[in-house]
Amino acid sequence: MTLLWGNIILLAHSALGAEFYRRILLANPAVEGLALKIQMTVNGQSREADVEPRLLLVHFLRENLGLTGTKIGCDTSQCGSCVVRMNGATVKSCTCLAAQADGAEITTIEGLSAGGELHAVQEAFWNKHGLQCGYCTAGMIMTAVELLERNPNPTPEEVRQGLEGNICRCTGYHNIVQAVLAAAEANSATSSG
Numbered sequence: 158m159t160l161l162w163g164n165i166i167l168l169a170h171s172a173l174g175a176e177f178y179r180r181i182l183l184a185n186p187a188v189e190g191l192a193l194k195i196q197m198t199v200n201g202q203s204r205e206a207d208v209e210p211r212l213l214l215v216h217f218l219r220e221n222l223g224l225t226g227t228k229i230g231c232d233t234s235q236c237g238s239c240v241v242r243m244n245g246a247t248v249k250s251c252t253c254l255a256a257q258a259d260g261a262e263i264t265t266i267e268g269l270s271a272g273g274e275l276h277a278v279q280e281a282f283w284n285k286h287g288l289q290c291g292y293c294t295a296g297m298i299m300t301a302v303e304l305l306e307r308n309p310n311p312t313p314e315e316v317r318q319g320l321e322g323n324i325c326r327c328t329g330y331h332n333i334v335q336a337v338l339a340a341a342e343a344n345s346a347t348s349s350g
C-alpha cells in the first residue's frame with residue numbers, strides 16, 4: 158500500500174495531470190472505498206472532510222462545499238473555467254486532487270469580494286461588460302487578479318498572454334481585456350490617491 162501511495166503522489170504531481178491519475182485510482186480496486194482526511198482553508202474558513210483519493214479539487218469545492226462559482230468547462234484541462242488560487246498561485250482545480258490541497262489556502266470566486274464590496278476586477282468586468290454567458294467569468298477573474306498582482310500595469314498584449322490558459326466560448330475577449338486594463342487603472346488610481 159505504501160508503494161502504491163508513493164507512486165500515486167509522485168504521478169499526481171507530474172505534468173500528465175490529475176485527471177489521468179483519477180482514472181487510475183478509479184480503476185484500482187485497492188483504493189476502492191478508501192477515504193483520506195483532508196483539511197484546507199477555503200475563503201478564510203477551515204474545512205475538513207473525508208474524501209476519496211480520486212476526488213478532484215473542483216468537485217470538492219462544488220459538491221462538498223457548495224461553491225458552484227467555480228465551473229467545469231472541459232475535460233481536457235484547457236478552458237480555465239475551474240481556476241482557483243492555491244496558496245496564492247492560480248491552479249486549474251480540475252487538474253488537482255482534493256488530497257493535493259490538504260493544508261492549503263484556497264480562494265475561489267466567492268472569496269474575492271470583501272465586506273459586501275466587489276473586488277476591483279469583478280467591478281471592472283461588470284462595468285466593461287466583460288462577460289456574455291458568464292461561464293468562463295470566474296476563472297477569467299481569478300486569473301486576472303493574480304496577473305495584476307504580478308504585473309500591476311500590463312499592456313493589452315500582456316493581458317492577452319496572461320489569460321491564454323482561459324477560454325471564452327462566447328469569444329468576448331475584447332471586453333475581457335478592457336476589463337482587466339480598467340481594473341489595473343482603478344488599482345493604480347487607488348494606490349496613488
Ligand code: FES
Nearest residue numbers: 230234236237251
Ligand atoms: S474545467 Fe478545468 S480547465 Fe476546463
Ligand code: FES
Nearest residue numbers: 289291325326327
Ligand atoms: S462569457 Fe461565455 S464563455 Fe466566456
